[in-house]
Amino acid sequence: MRHKRVLPGFGLTMGVTLSYVCVIVLLPVIALVLKGAEIGPERFWAIVTAPRTFAALRLTLSAAAMATVFNALYGLLMAWVLVRCEFPGKRIVDALMDIPFALPTAVAGLALSALFAGNGWYGAILEPMGIKVVYTIWGVALAMSFTSIPFVVRTVQPVLEDLDPQYEQAAATLGASSFTIFRKVVFPAILPAFMTGVTLSFARSLGEFGAVVFIAGNLPMQTEIASLLAVIRLEEYDYNGASAIALVLLAIALVLLGVSNLLQARALRYKGATA
Template identity: 50%
Template structure:
């Protein structure tokens, strides 16, 4: 494929060199160092670590909760973006600012606040106990924490695309006889889907590696509410650096496969 330098920004070779050096120093070299360190393990040793029941339970919980939180935010975040773009009401700018609060709030503070709220004696937890619903120290609490942390990714990705969709397209479709469901299916969803997938991917990737907001509300019970990042920290506290690296490599591989599949799907939808 022929290179097509941008005529606007000069110095293609220089800027490309800076890009590759920066990515190598920030992303590639640390990951390569982790892979090299993990190579000290033989394949049977590596497999024994990553196939342990405790590790598999943490893997299932981490990726399952991240997927559930990303899907939930994909729905709720899109509705929030729709309300902020299409309606004008008192307090709109305050709500718009509150959406970015998880970005600025330390994750440990978010975890403590959520635990105080949803614990059995918390404001919401005590009411949940009356209907036999336990939130804190369960996978449900982990999903709520991840949903809180990753909400802005979906809203801030979908919101600009909604603002750029001309309302005339919807009006034209309605004038041509389309009902509201047909307008949603044939006009809005095709325009929003690439941005929605981008927001979903960002939310999922952020949720997989989340640590601070989860450890307080999870309860950290091995095999039940223990996530992979916490298990890595446990290995490090035990000076089992090879074990922690092996889990990190497995986590990296699974994350890469998930993100690759999502990106391929996004590219296919964009071309369509």
């Protein structure tokens, strides 16, 4: 007797999935690649290496790297606290980790600008000390970090929760210190997930726009990010320039996506081997 399935069959679900991927994802990417191919390699290289474009790309990559380093350290620490520690208000803190996902990035940018401006709560303390955040690369990195920190936390957290404590207990029985247990037992087990979260965080930082434009000041050659420069080129009807900048960001994103998928595959193999 043939059992009636609750969910639609493979053909329908696969068809809907492929249709979505083609219409929403592949077609825009293909259109961008074809538009960039019309430029020609020499013109493309001239656009990308132009002083203003190069400065925007360098700022974007540098600020994204700074934000990712912070997210890697703080995100790992926060995931550890949420999994291994018990304290009043833990559920509230856990829920707060998802605020950057739910909050419009423009609102986040306005809030950060208000806080770190010269007359803001934080800026009034930092600027007399010679630490300026708004309209600097530090402000750009701060906005990127705010919007991308959940990727590290939410990627590492479930792996820590599923980690079998018997290995840590065995190491402790053999006399290993807490730091040695973390370095030799825990961290190797969460490393694939940790690297996946860090990669996703970096990719998200590269594409950030709304939170950055308010706190960066958008000064050409100084605090102008690549995504904003692409929008400016579109407003100037310079479609070739916008396409070239977008293609560079797309290429970096695809590389990061490939790295993320490889790390996830490695994590699944590790989980299967230790099951």
